[in-house]
Amino acid sequence: MLDTAFTPPAPTPRYVPPGARPSLQGYLRYFQIMRRNPLEIWTEGHYREFVWTPRVFGQPYVITHDPEAVRRFLVTNADNYGLTRLRRALFEPLIGDGLLIAEGDLWKRTRKALTPVFNHRNVRGFAPVMRDVAVREAEALAKRDGETVLMSREMLNLALNVLTACLFSGDEAIDTERFSRNLDRLLHVAGMPHPLDLMAAPAWLPRLGRGEATGIVVQLRSQVNALLAARRARPKETGTDDFLSLLMNAGADEGAPLSDKEIVDNLITFLAAGHETTARTLTWTFYLLSKSPEALDRAVAEVDGAGLDDEDPADWAARLPFVTAVIKESMRLYPAAAIFSRLALGPDRLGDVDIAPGTEIITSPWVLHRHDKLWARPWVFDPDRFMGAAADAIPRHAYMPFGAGPRICIGASFSMQEMAIVLAVFLTRLRFEHVGREEPQPIMRITVQPSTDVPMRIARRG
Numbered sequence: 001m002l003d004t005a006f007t008p009p010a011p012t013p014r015y016v017p018p019g020a021r022p023s024l025q026g027y028l029r030y031f032q033i034m035r036r037n038p039l040e041i042w043t044e045g046h047y048r049e050f051v052w053t054p055r056v057f058g059q060p061y062v063i064t065h066d067p068e069a070v071r072r073f074l075v076t077n078a079d080n081y082g083l084t085r086l087r088r089a090l091f092e093p094l095i096g097d098g099l100l101i102a103e104g105d106l107w108k109r110t111r112k113a114l115t116p117v118f119n120h121r122n123v124r125g126f127a128p129v130m131r132d133v134a135v136r137e138a139e140a141l142a143k144r145d146g147e148t149v150l151m152s153r154e155m156l157n158l159a160l161n162v163l164t165a166c167l168f169s170g171d172e173a174i175d176t177e178r179f180s181r182n183l184d185r186l187l188h189v190a191g192m193p194h195p196l197d198l199m200a201a202p203a204w205l206p207r208l209g210r211g212e213a214t215g216i217v218v219q220l221r222s223q224v225n226a227l228l229a230a231r232r233a234r235p236k237e238t239g240t241d242d243f244l245s246l247l248m249n250a251g252a253d254e255g256a257p258l259s260d261k262e263i264v265d266n267l268i269t270f271l272a273a274g275h276e277t278t279a280r281t282l283t284w285t286f287y288l289l290s291k292s293p294e295a296l297d298r299a300v301a302e303v304d305g306a307g308l309d310d311e312d313p314a315d316w317a318a319r320l321p322f323v324t325a326v327i328k329e330s331m332r333l334y335p336a337a338a339i340f341s342r343l344a345l346g347p348d349r350l351g352d353v354d355i356a357p358g359t360e361i362i363t364s365p366w367v368l369h370r371h372d373k374l375w376a377r378p379w380v381f382d383p384d385r386f387m388g389a390a391a392d393a394i395p396r397h398a399y400m401p402f403g404a405g406p407r408i409c410i411g412a413s414f415s416m417q418e419m420a421i422v423l424a425v426f427l428t429r430l431r432f433e434h435v436g437r438e439e440p441q442p443i444m445r446i447t448v449q450p451s452t453d454v455p456m457r458i459a460r461r462g
């Protein structure tokens with residue numbers, strides 16, 4: 001354990017008097033909080049007890065943080081649980097039939113075709129690209145020695161540049177600047193669940209703020225379509241194993257290649273699912289390190305002593321156990337995907353609770369990762385939880401930043417590799433000091449984001 005414990009910012013759990021009954025006022029307050037910051041909804045009781053069975057407007061919910069129940073609905077009996085309306089409402093306009101929201105046979109076929117795309121060999125193959133992008137950005141920052149930079153924005157740019165380099169290997173057919181401007185704007189206008197979606201209102205009801213988002217999606221899709229057409233028209237090259245070429249070949253060996261629409265849907269899915277999540281995790285990780293000088297010194301000493309220059313960047317993470325533990329602890333405290341939900345299709349039993357078809361099951365990694373029954377000193381930053389024997393003692397399914405079961409994040413090893421490489425490159429070249437007047441508060445807007453831009457004064461090292 002670190003000698004100097006640091007408790008990073010988080011909303012204080014709400015106190016709800018025992019026996020409090022739902023009222024109209026209570027519902028209004030619920031929607032107000034959900035609109036402001038869904039992380040504030042959790043009460044003291046949620047961090048102490050495993051199971052809750054509320055009804056909201058007649059809809060039955062089971063909120064569970066019991067690792068055994070989580071294992072059942074996400075892993076061992078996953079077939080009995082479908083996706084919820086909210087997930088479709090949030091992502092469908094952007095990603096069509098992409099893997100993140102595909103269901104049934106379409107999901108099975110797509111997952112089967114995409115699994116080899118993220119195999120060990122392909123993920124390792126992306127490591128040099130990740131390192132090159134990270135070095136370019138770190139060296140650009142090093143030139144700004146002594147200046148204050150907005151870490152949140154820097155990480156969004158960096159993660160987008162890594163992803164577009166891996167998706168299209170810097171193909172000239174794509175105007176990356178326009179592409180990222182569009183994506184940025186889209187995240188801004190579409191980044192919050194609409195209250196009508198939270199109330200499960202029918203999809204045809206007009207949602208304010210969705211018009212602009214639709215226009216941007218049309219532009220993004222047409223850019224990726226044009227890129228695909230240009231690639232198809234070119235003679236086949238060897239050596240460009242970017243996501244685009246991997247997707248163009250996916251499923252071909254089994255005689256079930258993806259259609260052009262499926263390729264585009266999934267390229268956009270990787271951007272939607274992989275950009276913000278990784279960027280936010282990196283931002284929180286740099287913030288946590290900057291507030292914990294002891295952890296920072298250990299991370300820097302590890303990177304300096306690991307002899308990384310002579311190593312394939314795909315092997316860096318294995319040589320950096322403490323840095324990897326810092327990333328894991330950052331995802332424990334600030335899991336980018338802070339809530340999963342599923343809809344029960346048939347009857348089941350989760351722990352002591354009978355589940356009727358149509359019940360919505362909710363687990364929040366935010367709560368799970370801070371639960372009193374599962375973690376010692378849950379609100380404290382302590383990367384050593386993920387080192388050696390302490391890591392082995394973490395209860396199964398108490399920690400799942402990437403989900404669990406058949407729908408576990410397909411990009412998990414890709415992003416773990418990317419984050420270790422980015423940290424190694426940045427810690428070798430730069431020092432950071434958080435200089436914000438306020439500490440960044442975590443706010444959930446699809447991902448868990450900092451409320452500030454996380455300003456940091458940077459200094460070139462050595």
Ligand code: HEM
Nearest residue numbers: 100270273274277278336337401402403407409410411415
């Ligand atoms: C720190 C980074 C990331 C985090 C925390 C994260 C988290 C998650 C989680 C929790 C899920 C499961 C959701 C559920 O079960 O309902 C998921 C699914 C998914 N993620 Fe990630 N993700 C990250 C990075 C990425 C990257 C880099 C990519 C792609 C390049 C990606 C692509 C996907 C896809 C396609 C799915 C849907 C899988 C399916 O439904 O079969 N993710 N992610």
